[in-house]
Amino acid sequence: xxxxxxxxxxxxxxxxxxxxxxxxxxxxxxxxxxxxxxxxxxxxxxxxxxxxxxxxxxxxxxxxxxxxxxxxxxxxxxxx
Numbered sequence: 001x002x003x004x005x006x007x008x009x010x011x012x013x014x015x016x017x018x019x020x021x022x023x024x025x026x027x028x029x030x031x032x033x034x035x036x037x038x039x040x041x042x043x044x045x046x047x048x049x050x051x052x053x054x055x056x057x058x059x060x061x062x063x064x065x066x067x068x069x070x071x072x073x074x075x076x077x078x079x080x
Contacts, residue, residue, distance in 0.1 A: 032065070039063030042071040053078050 043063045046053050053059075053075065063070040 035067035035070075036064035039065075039067050039070055042068060043074070046071065046075065050075075050078075 040060065040063065043053070043055050043060065047055055059074045062074055066073065
């Protein structure tokens with residue numbers, strides 16, 4: 001009886017660890033996708049109000065990877 005309970009506990013711990021290992025990359029991908037969407041929208045809105053800002057591959061990559069702080073960095077680079 002004790003061996004069955006121990007095997008169940010070990011199996012449950014292993015299942016939880018495998019679930020965490022699998023879900024971590026999915027969380028990172030989801031964060032990258034949401035940052036990219038928010039960054040692209042913010043770059044587009046900034047482009048409407050500030051004609052000096054150019055949307056290039058590099059600025060889109062920075063805004064997509066870093067999100068709102070990336071858009072702020074692109075704006076600082078453009079105006080400084």
